[in-house]
Amino acid sequence: MSRRTIALxxxxxxxxxxxxxxxxxxxxxxxxxxxxxxxxxxxxxASALGKDMLNxxxxxxxxxxxxxxxxxxxxxxxxxxxxxxxxxxxxxxxPTTYPVMSSDDLTQRKPAKWVVRxxxxxxxxxxxxxxxxxKNTRYRKIATVAxxxxxxxxxxxxxxxxxxxxxxxxxxxxxVPLNTNDFAPFLSQVKRDxxxxxxxxxxxxxxxxxKEYENSGLKGRVPLLSNGTxxxxxxLPQMGDEALGTISTLHYSAALENPTNQRFAKAFExxxxxxxxxxxxxxxxxxxxxxxxxxxxxxxxxxxxxxxAALRKVELKDFPxxxxxxxxxxxxVQNVYIRKVERVGGKxxxxxxxxxxxxxxxxxxxxxxxxxxPLYTRDYPPCKAC
Numbered sequence: 456m457s458r459r460t461i462a463l464x465x466x467x468x469x470x471x472x473x474x475x476x477x478x479x480x481x482x483x484x485x486x487x488x489x490x491x492x493x494x495x496x497x498x499x500x501a502s503a504l505g506k507d508m509l510n511x512x513x514x515x516x517x518x519x520x521x522x523x524x525x526x527x528x529x530x531x532x533x534x535x536x537x538x539x540x541x542x543x544x545x546x547x548x549x550p551t552t553y554p555v556m557s558s559d560d561l562t563q564r565k566p567a568k569w570v571v572r573x574x575x576x577x578x579x580x581x582x583x584x585x586x587x588x589x590k591n592t593r594y595r596k597i598a599t600v601a602x603x604x605x606x607x608x609x610x611x612x613x614x615x616x617x618x619x620x621x622x623x624x625x626x627x628x629x630x631v632p633l634n635t636n637d638f639a640p641f642l643s644q645v646k647r648d649x650x651x652x653x654x655x656x657x658x659x660x661x662x663x664x665x666k667e668y669e670n671s672g673l674k675g676r677v678p679l680l681s682n683g684t685x686x687x688x689x690x691l692p693q694m695g696d697e698a699l700g701t702i703s704t705l706h707y708s709a710a711l712e713n714p715t716n717q718r719f720a721k722a723f724e725x726x727x728x729x730x731x732x733x734x735x736x737x738x739x740x741x742x743x744x745x746x747x748x749x750x751x752x753x754x755x756x757x758x759x760x761x762x763x764a765a766l767r768k769v770e771l772k773d774f775p776x777x778x779x780x781x782x783x784x785x786x787x788v789q790n791v792y793i794r795k796v797e798r799v800g801g802k803x804x805x806x807x808x809x810x811x812x813x814x815x816x817x818x819x820x821x822x823x824x825x826x827x828x829p830l831y832t833r834d835y836p837p838c839k840a841c
Contacts, residue, residue: 487526488528489754490529493531493532493533494533494535495535496535496536498534504732505535507727507734508554508735508738510726511734511735511736511742512738513726514735515746516530524750526749549759550571550759550762552571554738555734556572557576557609559576559577559830560830562784562785562786563784563786563816563830569763570785571763572786573740573744573779577613578831579613579816580682580683581613583704583791583814585614585616586621586818587793587809587811588680589617593650594680596624596649597624597650597680598625598646599611599625599629599652599654599655600629600652601631601655601656602631603633606655606657607630607656608833612831615838616831617818619836627644627645627646631660631664637667638668642671642673647677649677651678652668653680653681657685657687661684661685662694665685665686669696669697674697678700678702679702681701681702682704682705683794687732688730688805691803691805698796699796699798699803700795701795702793702794703796703805705791705794705805706733706791706814707733707792708794708804708805709730709736709804710807715773716776723735740779743771744769745766747765747769748765748769752765767781777789778790788814788815788816790811793810
Protein backbone atom coordinates (compact mmCIF):
# COMPACT_ATOMS: atom_id res chain seq x y z
CA MET A 456 0.00 0.00 0.00
CA SER A 457 1.45 3.37 -1.02
CA ARG A 458 1.92 6.26 1.37
CA ARG A 459 -0.70 8.24 -0.60
CA THR A 460 -3.25 5.44 -0.34
CA ILE A 461 -2.65 5.16 3.40
CA ALA A 462 -3.01 8.92 3.84
CA LEU A 463 -6.21 9.00 1.81
CA UNK A 464 -7.67 6.15 3.85
CA UNK A 465 -7.00 7.98 7.10
CA UNK A 466 -8.26 11.26 5.68
CA UNK A 467 -11.45 9.76 4.34
CA UNK A 468 -12.20 7.48 7.24
CA UNK A 469 -12.49 10.12 9.94
CA UNK A 470 -13.88 13.50 8.99
CA UNK A 471 -16.66 15.80 10.06
CA UNK A 472 -17.71 18.09 7.22
CA UNK A 473 -20.10 21.03 7.32
CA UNK A 474 -22.66 20.77 4.53
CA UNK A 475 -24.83 23.70 5.51
CA UNK A 476 -27.57 24.81 3.18
CA UNK A 477 -26.41 22.88 0.13
CA UNK A 478 -28.75 23.25 -2.81
CA UNK A 479 -31.08 25.78 -1.16
CA UNK A 480 -31.57 29.52 -1.71
CA UNK A 481 -29.46 31.59 0.71
CA UNK A 482 -32.32 33.40 2.46
CA UNK A 483 -34.23 30.21 3.07
CA UNK A 484 -31.07 28.31 4.05
CA UNK A 485 -30.14 30.85 6.70
CA UNK A 486 -33.36 30.16 8.58
CA UNK A 487 -33.42 26.42 7.94
CA UNK A 488 -31.49 23.63 9.63
CA UNK A 489 -27.73 23.34 9.48
CA UNK A 490 -26.72 19.96 8.15
CA UNK A 491 -23.46 18.51 9.45
CA UNK A 492 -22.09 15.47 7.66
CA UNK A 493 -20.34 12.87 9.79
CA UNK A 494 -18.24 10.24 8.00
CA UNK A 495 -16.78 7.39 10.00
CA UNK A 496 -16.29 3.59 9.80
CA UNK A 497 -19.36 2.23 11.59
CA UNK A 498 -18.95 -1.26 10.18
CA UNK A 499 -15.79 -3.21 9.46
CA UNK A 500 -12.53 -3.58 11.37
CA ALA A 501 -12.52 -0.05 12.79
CA SER A 502 -16.22 0.06 13.72
CA ALA A 503 -15.62 0.24 17.49
CA LEU A 504 -13.54 3.38 17.04
CA GLY A 505 -16.11 4.84 14.65
CA LYS A 506 -18.91 4.28 17.15
CA ASP A 507 -16.90 6.05 19.86
CA MET A 508 -16.56 9.00 17.49
CA LEU A 509 -20.28 9.05 16.74
CA ASN A 510 -21.25 8.73 20.41
CA UNK A 511 -18.93 11.60 21.33
CA UNK A 512 -20.39 13.79 18.59
CA UNK A 513 -24.00 13.01 19.50
CA UNK A 514 -23.36 13.53 23.21
CA UNK A 515 -22.40 17.17 22.69
CA UNK A 516 -25.18 17.85 20.19
CA UNK A 517 -27.72 16.41 22.63
CA UNK A 518 -26.34 18.61 25.41
CA UNK A 519 -27.13 21.73 23.38
CA UNK A 520 -30.52 20.47 22.22
CA UNK A 521 -29.15 20.17 18.68
CA UNK A 522 -29.64 23.91 18.23
CA UNK A 523 -26.99 26.62 17.67
CA UNK A 524 -27.56 30.34 17.06
CA UNK A 525 -31.29 29.72 16.71
CA UNK A 526 -30.90 27.07 14.02
CA UNK A 527 -31.50 23.34 14.34
CA UNK A 528 -28.62 20.97 13.72
CA UNK A 529 -29.17 17.90 11.57
CA UNK A 530 -26.42 15.29 11.79
CA UNK A 531 -26.11 13.28 8.60
CA UNK A 532 -24.31 10.05 9.45
CA UNK A 533 -22.53 8.15 6.69
CA UNK A 534 -20.72 4.84 7.16
CA UNK A 535 -17.43 4.74 5.23
CA UNK A 536 -17.14 1.00 5.98
CA UNK A 537 -13.42 1.71 6.40
CA UNK A 538 -13.22 2.01 2.61
CA UNK A 539 -11.29 4.88 1.06
CA UNK A 540 -13.33 5.18 -2.12
CA UNK A 541 -16.64 5.00 -0.27
CA UNK A 542 -15.58 7.87 1.98
CA UNK A 543 -14.20 9.99 -0.87
CA UNK A 544 -17.43 9.58 -2.80
CA UNK A 545 -19.43 10.86 0.16
CA UNK A 546 -17.14 13.80 0.99
CA UNK A 547 -17.22 17.20 -0.73
CA UNK A 548 -14.97 20.29 -0.80
CA UNK A 549 -16.19 22.53 1.98
CA PRO A 550 -15.08 23.73 5.43
CA THR A 551 -14.03 20.48 7.05
CA THR A 552 -12.78 19.61 10.50
CA TYR A 553 -10.58 16.60 11.21
CA PRO A 554 -10.85 15.36 14.78
CA VAL A 555 -8.91 12.12 14.19
CA MET A 556 -6.87 12.39 10.98
CA SER A 557 -3.28 12.88 12.20
CA SER A 558 -1.04 12.98 9.11
CA ASP A 559 1.64 15.57 9.88
CA ASP A 560 1.72 17.23 6.47
CA LEU A 561 -2.01 17.97 6.47
CA THR A 562 -1.12 21.08 8.49
CA GLN A 563 2.56 21.43 7.65
CA ARG A 564 4.18 21.27 4.21
CA LYS A 565 0.94 20.68 2.32
CA PRO A 566 -1.78 22.54 4.26
CA ALA A 567 -5.29 22.34 2.81
CA LYS A 568 -7.27 25.57 2.74
CA TRP A 569 -10.60 24.10 3.79
CA VAL A 570 -9.23 21.93 6.60
CA VAL A 571 -9.16 22.75 10.30
CA ARG A 572 -7.75 19.99 12.45
CA UNK A 573 -9.32 19.79 15.91
CA UNK A 574 -7.46 16.67 17.06
CA UNK A 575 -3.67 16.37 16.75
CA UNK A 576 -0.88 15.37 14.42
CA UNK A 577 1.14 12.18 14.74
CA UNK A 578 4.44 13.56 16.02
CA UNK A 579 2.98 16.26 18.28
CA UNK A 580 2.76 14.17 21.43
CA UNK A 581 5.79 11.96 20.72
CA UNK A 582 8.07 14.99 20.50
CA UNK A 583 7.05 15.59 24.11
CA UNK A 584 7.63 11.99 25.18
CA UNK A 585 11.14 11.91 23.69
CA UNK A 586 11.96 15.05 25.65
CA UNK A 587 10.46 13.68 28.87
CA UNK A 588 12.29 10.35 28.63
CA UNK A 589 15.72 11.89 28.10
CA LYS A 590 15.21 14.31 30.99
CA ASN A 591 13.54 12.00 33.52
CA THR A 592 14.87 8.46 33.00
CA ARG A 593 18.15 6.65 32.58
CA TYR A 594 17.05 5.20 29.23
CA ARG A 595 19.65 6.07 26.61
CA LYS A 596 19.38 3.19 24.12
CA ILE A 597 15.86 2.51 22.85
CA ALA A 598 14.42 0.13 20.24
CA THR A 599 11.18 1.03 18.46
CA VAL A 600 8.47 -1.39 17.34
CA ALA A 601 5.72 0.23 15.30
CA UNK A 602 3.05 -0.25 12.66
CA UNK A 603 4.59 0.07 9.20
CA UNK A 604 2.67 3.00 7.75
CA UNK A 605 2.61 6.80 7.89
CA UNK A 606 1.18 7.09 11.42
CA UNK A 607 3.83 4.74 12.79
CA UNK A 608 6.65 6.45 10.90
CA UNK A 609 5.64 9.94 12.04
CA UNK A 610 5.08 8.91 15.66
CA UNK A 611 8.50 7.23 15.82
CA UNK A 612 10.10 10.15 14.00
CA UNK A 613 8.88 12.69 16.54
CA UNK A 614 10.08 10.59 19.46
CA UNK A 615 13.45 9.89 17.83
CA UNK A 616 14.15 13.53 17.04
CA UNK A 617 13.80 14.92 20.55
CA UNK A 618 15.21 11.83 22.26
CA UNK A 619 18.37 11.84 20.17
CA UNK A 620 18.79 15.61 20.36
CA UNK A 621 18.92 15.14 24.13
CA UNK A 622 21.72 12.60 23.89
CA UNK A 623 19.84 9.29 23.51
CA UNK A 624 20.12 6.73 20.71
CA UNK A 625 17.54 4.77 18.75
CA UNK A 626 19.43 1.51 18.30
CA UNK A 627 16.80 -0.43 16.34
CA UNK A 628 13.61 0.09 14.34
CA UNK A 629 11.27 -2.88 13.88
CA UNK A 630 8.37 -2.27 11.48
CA VAL A 631 5.27 -4.46 11.73
CA PRO A 632 2.84 -4.86 8.77
CA LEU A 633 -0.75 -3.74 9.42
CA ASN A 634 -2.08 -7.19 8.52
CA THR A 635 0.14 -9.11 10.94
CA ASN A 636 -1.44 -11.83 13.06
CA ASP A 637 1.71 -12.91 14.90
CA PHE A 638 4.13 -10.57 16.65
CA ALA A 639 6.59 -13.31 17.60
CA PRO A 640 8.88 -12.91 14.55
CA PHE A 641 9.12 -9.19 15.21
CA LEU A 642 9.53 -9.31 18.98
CA SER A 643 12.27 -11.94 18.62
CA GLN A 644 14.31 -9.29 16.78
CA VAL A 645 14.20 -6.76 19.62
CA LYS A 646 17.64 -6.22 21.11
CA ARG A 647 17.58 -7.47 24.68
CA ASP A 648 20.16 -4.92 25.76
CA UNK A 649 17.79 -2.03 24.96
CA UNK A 650 17.06 0.22 27.91
CA UNK A 651 13.40 0.42 26.79
CA UNK A 652 11.10 -0.20 23.84
CA UNK A 653 8.91 2.49 22.26
CA UNK A 654 5.77 1.07 20.58
CA UNK A 655 3.14 2.52 18.21
CA UNK A 656 -0.08 0.58 17.52
CA UNK A 657 -3.86 0.99 17.75
CA UNK A 658 -7.00 -1.14 17.97
CA UNK A 659 -6.60 -4.89 17.48
CA UNK A 660 -2.87 -4.55 16.82
CA UNK A 661 -2.40 -2.82 20.18
CA UNK A 662 -4.20 -5.64 22.00
CA UNK A 663 -2.12 -8.29 20.24
CA UNK A 664 1.13 -6.45 20.78
CA UNK A 665 0.65 -5.91 24.51
CA LYS A 666 -0.24 -9.54 25.16
CA GLU A 667 2.59 -10.91 23.05
CA TYR A 668 5.10 -8.45 24.52
CA GLU A 669 4.39 -10.00 27.90
CA ASN A 670 4.40 -13.58 26.56
CA SER A 671 7.76 -13.02 24.88
CA GLY A 672 9.38 -12.33 28.23
CA LEU A 673 10.27 -8.77 27.26
CA LYS A 674 7.92 -7.07 29.71
CA GLY A 675 9.90 -8.22 32.73
CA ARG A 676 13.22 -7.21 31.18
CA VAL A 677 12.69 -4.15 28.96
CA PRO A 678 10.38 -1.31 30.11
CA LEU A 679 7.69 -0.26 27.64
CA LEU A 680 6.97 3.23 26.35
CA SER A 681 4.26 3.96 23.80
CA ASN A 682 2.31 6.54 21.89
CA GLY A 683 -1.23 7.27 23.10
CA THR A 684 -3.26 4.93 20.89
CA UNK A 685 -1.35 1.83 22.02
CA UNK A 686 -3.03 2.03 25.45
CA UNK A 687 -5.97 4.26 24.55
CA UNK A 688 -9.22 3.71 26.45
CA UNK A 689 -10.66 2.16 23.27
CA UNK A 690 -8.51 -0.90 24.04
CA LEU A 691 -7.32 -0.48 27.63
CA PRO A 692 -10.38 -2.09 29.30
CA GLN A 693 -9.69 -5.26 27.28
CA MET A 694 -6.10 -5.45 28.54
CA GLY A 695 -4.85 -6.98 31.75
CA ASP A 696 -1.68 -6.82 33.81
CA GLU A 697 0.38 -6.80 30.62
CA ALA A 698 -0.40 -3.09 30.27
CA LEU A 699 0.56 -2.08 33.82
CA GLY A 700 3.44 0.36 34.03
CA THR A 701 3.36 1.41 30.37
CA ILE A 702 4.29 5.06 30.03
CA SER A 703 2.58 6.80 27.13
CA THR A 704 1.80 10.23 25.74
CA LEU A 705 -1.31 11.90 24.32
CA HIS A 706 -3.36 15.08 24.55
CA TYR A 707 -6.11 13.27 26.47
CA SER A 708 -6.77 10.72 29.19
CA ALA A 709 -10.15 9.66 30.53
CA ALA A 710 -8.57 10.00 33.98
CA LEU A 711 -7.89 13.75 33.64
CA GLU A 712 -9.15 15.41 36.81
CA ASN A 713 -10.41 18.73 35.46
CA PRO A 714 -14.14 19.42 36.05
CA THR A 715 -15.08 19.48 32.34
CA ASN A 716 -13.57 16.07 31.71
CA GLN A 717 -15.15 14.59 34.82
CA ARG A 718 -18.58 15.71 33.61
CA PHE A 719 -17.89 14.51 30.08
CA ALA A 720 -16.56 11.12 31.17
CA LYS A 721 -19.58 10.49 33.39
CA ALA A 722 -22.05 11.53 30.67
CA PHE A 723 -20.28 9.46 28.02
CA GLU A 724 -20.26 6.36 30.19
CA UNK A 725 -23.98 6.81 30.83
CA UNK A 726 -24.63 7.10 27.08
CA UNK A 727 -22.23 4.46 25.74
CA UNK A 728 -21.77 2.11 28.70
CA UNK A 729 -17.99 2.50 28.60
CA UNK A 730 -15.29 4.98 29.54
CA UNK A 731 -14.47 7.55 26.86
CA UNK A 732 -11.58 6.93 24.51
CA UNK A 733 -9.58 9.65 22.86
CA UNK A 734 -11.74 9.03 19.77
CA UNK A 735 -14.84 9.89 21.80
CA UNK A 736 -13.36 13.02 23.38
CA UNK A 737 -11.94 14.37 20.16
CA UNK A 738 -15.29 14.11 18.38
CA UNK A 739 -17.18 15.58 21.35
CA UNK A 740 -14.73 18.49 21.31
CA UNK A 741 -15.01 18.70 17.53
CA UNK A 742 -18.81 19.05 17.72
CA UNK A 743 -18.45 21.84 20.27
CA UNK A 744 -15.80 23.45 18.08
CA UNK A 745 -18.22 23.64 15.16
CA UNK A 746 -20.97 24.99 17.42
CA UNK A 747 -18.68 27.77 18.65
CA UNK A 748 -17.82 28.71 15.06
CA UNK A 749 -21.51 28.78 14.12
CA UNK A 750 -22.18 31.14 17.02
CA UNK A 751 -19.32 33.37 15.87
CA UNK A 752 -20.94 33.84 12.43
CA UNK A 753 -24.41 34.27 14.00
CA UNK A 754 -25.60 31.10 12.31
CA UNK A 755 -24.78 32.33 8.79
CA UNK A 756 -22.87 29.22 7.81
CA UNK A 757 -23.66 29.65 4.13
CA UNK A 758 -20.77 32.15 4.02
CA UNK A 759 -18.12 29.46 3.84
CA UNK A 760 -15.14 31.82 3.94
CA UNK A 761 -16.47 33.42 7.13
CA UNK A 762 -17.22 30.02 8.62
CA UNK A 763 -13.72 28.75 7.82
CA ALA A 764 -12.22 31.84 9.46
CA ALA A 765 -14.40 31.30 12.53
CA LEU A 766 -13.34 27.64 12.79
CA ARG A 767 -9.71 28.76 12.83
CA LYS A 768 -10.32 31.31 15.59
CA VAL A 769 -12.00 29.04 18.15
CA GLU A 770 -10.05 29.11 21.42
CA LEU A 771 -11.43 27.68 24.65
CA LYS A 772 -9.88 26.67 27.95
CA ASP A 773 -12.50 24.20 29.14
CA PHE A 774 -12.48 21.30 26.70
CA PRO A 775 -12.26 17.89 28.39
CA UNK A 776 -8.64 17.66 27.26
CA UNK A 777 -7.83 21.17 28.52
CA UNK A 778 -7.21 24.48 26.71
CA UNK A 779 -6.93 24.45 22.90
CA UNK A 780 -6.30 27.02 20.20
CA UNK A 781 -5.41 26.76 16.50
CA UNK A 782 -2.04 27.76 15.07
CA UNK A 783 -1.48 29.62 11.79
CA UNK A 784 -1.35 26.29 9.94
CA UNK A 785 -4.69 24.96 11.20
CA UNK A 786 -3.43 22.58 13.91
CA UNK A 787 -4.23 22.62 17.67
CA VAL A 788 -1.84 24.01 20.25
CA GLN A 789 -2.71 22.09 23.40
CA ASN A 790 -1.52 20.22 26.47
CA VAL A 791 0.32 16.96 26.00
CA TYR A 792 0.20 14.54 28.92
CA ILE A 793 2.69 11.92 30.04
CA ARG A 794 0.68 9.02 31.46
CA LYS A 795 1.23 5.70 33.21
CA VAL A 796 -1.10 2.71 33.14
CA GLU A 797 -2.21 1.93 36.68
CA ARG A 798 -4.98 -0.09 38.26
CA VAL A 799 -7.29 2.18 40.24
CA GLY A 800 -10.48 0.88 41.83
CA GLY A 801 -9.99 -2.44 40.07
CA LYS A 802 -9.80 -0.84 36.61
CA UNK A 803 -6.92 0.16 34.37
CA UNK A 804 -6.47 3.85 33.68
CA UNK A 805 -3.94 6.24 32.11
CA UNK A 806 -2.89 8.24 35.15
CA UNK A 807 -1.51 11.63 34.14
CA UNK A 808 1.62 12.54 36.08
CA UNK A 809 3.26 15.22 33.92
CA UNK A 810 1.88 17.94 31.64
CA UNK A 811 3.53 19.83 28.80
CA UNK A 812 1.37 22.93 28.30
CA UNK A 813 0.69 24.63 24.95
CA UNK A 814 2.47 22.10 22.76
CA UNK A 815 2.77 23.07 19.10
CA UNK A 816 2.95 20.65 16.18
CA UNK A 817 6.44 22.11 15.69
CA UNK A 818 7.41 21.35 19.30
CA UNK A 819 9.85 24.10 20.36
CA UNK A 820 11.34 24.55 16.91
CA UNK A 821 10.94 27.57 14.67
CA UNK A 822 8.20 26.58 12.18
CA UNK A 823 10.06 28.02 9.19
CA UNK A 824 13.20 26.05 10.03
CA UNK A 825 11.23 22.92 10.95
CA UNK A 826 9.51 22.82 7.56
CA UNK A 827 12.86 22.77 5.78
CA UNK A 828 13.43 19.27 7.17
CA PRO A 829 11.92 16.23 5.43
CA LEU A 830 8.66 14.72 6.61
CA TYR A 831 9.17 11.90 9.12
CA THR A 832 9.18 8.64 7.14
CA ARG A 833 10.26 5.04 7.46
CA ASP A 834 13.85 6.13 6.87
CA TYR A 835 13.90 9.64 8.30
CA PRO A 836 15.32 10.48 10.72
CA PRO A 837 17.95 7.90 9.77
CA CYS A 838 18.77 5.26 12.35
CA LYS A 839 22.46 6.09 12.75
CA ALA A 840 22.92 3.88 15.83
CA CYS A 841 21.16 0.82 14.41
